[in-house]
Amino acid sequence: MLDSKEINRLSEEFADKHPKEIIALALDTTQELAISFSGAEDVVLIDLALKLNKDIQVFTLDTGRLHPETYLFIDKVSRHYALAIDVMSPDAAKLEAYVKAKGLYDFYNTDHHECCGIRKIEPLKRKLVDLDGWITGQRKDQSPSTRNKVAVVELDSTFSSADKKLLKFNPLANWSSAQVWEYIRMFDVPYNSLHDRGYISIGCEPCTKAVNPGQHEREGRWWWEEQTAKECGLHQGNLIAKD
Numbered sequence: 614m615l616d617s618k619e620i621n622r623l624s625e626e627f628a629d630k631h632p633k634e635i636i637a638l639a640l641d642t643t644q645e646l647a648i649s650f651s652g653a654e655d656v657v658l659i660d661l662a663l664k665l666n667k668d669i670q671v672f673t674l675d676t677g678r679l680h681p682e683t684y685l686f687i688d689k690v691s692r693h694y695a696l697a698i699d700v701m702s703p704d705a706a707k708l709e710a711y712v713k714a715k716g717l718y719d720f721y722n723t724d725h726h727e728c729c730g731i732r733k734i735e736p737l738k739r740k741l742v743d744l745d746g747w748i749t750g751q752r753k754d755q756s757p758s759t760r761n762k763v764a765v766v767e768l769d770s771t772f773s774s775a776d777k778k779l780l781k782f783n784p785l786a787n788w789s790s791a792q793v794w795e796y797i798r799m800f801d802v803p804y805n806s807l808h809d810r811g812y813i814s815i816g817c818e819p820c821t822k823a824v825n826p827g828q829h830e831r832e833g834r835w836w837w838e839e840q841t842a843k844e845c846g847l848h849q850g851n852l853i854a855k856d
Contacts, residue, residue, distance in 0.1 A: 614745070614778045615642060617768060624766040632784035633661045635765050636748065639782040640666055643746035647672050649737075649847075650698065651683075652815055653804045654750030654785050656690055657796050661784075662748070663694060672699035672740050676732035677708070678817040686805040693803050701736035708732065718819065725820060725835050732817070737847060741772050746780035754789055755814065755830065790830070 615623070623642075627635050636658065639646055647670035648658050662669045673687055691698050711731050720728045741747060751763050769781040785793065790813075797804055807815055811823030813830035824833040 620768055624764040627765050635784035636662050637665055639748055645745045647744055648748045654793050656802050657793055658748055658750055660802050674733050674736050675700050675702050676817050680818045682807045689803045701740050703732045703736055724838055748782045750785055751783045752785050752788055
């Protein structure tokens, strides 16, 4: 495993590299690596990674509350690339207990973190425990308040432990939304049909809405909550890095 000094050096060295070069770095520096897949950015990563390694692992989190269009999108990507996507689901007993105690829409009255913890964080932890590194589609311009310091290579401060360090690669950190969509159109990459209806950042159906022209993409996520902390916990380290 790389030490913190080497990670920082690589992050600086590769900051302006093409995402494909950053993915190649991830493949070279980890034994067990996977791409986290949910949105348009992640399919760009899949498309790039498969050009380097046909055996790349891909996983997605099925919260049980996704849009029908998102489930169709997952299937479309799987078929398009002849790819076996590892679908991670919430622990049934924990989810059942939560819904019984709090109902299906408790997050509107409190906040989304308990629900996300059960539906997203716990399944993600189960996946990451077997990995040395993971690749995400985070971009700095997705959320200037929480992602403006995202590095292309970093030690995952959220999911690393004293026993095991986890590398996190964000190859699209310095790309804009326009660059992502230019790639999608140029290479005919599949995307979620909700994008054609004004949805930009797409999560669970109850917590996602389309945005109006001129609105930032994250305004469509958890719109009833504070605008400056729109992270579900998957990238909790962003909030720490911001401070």
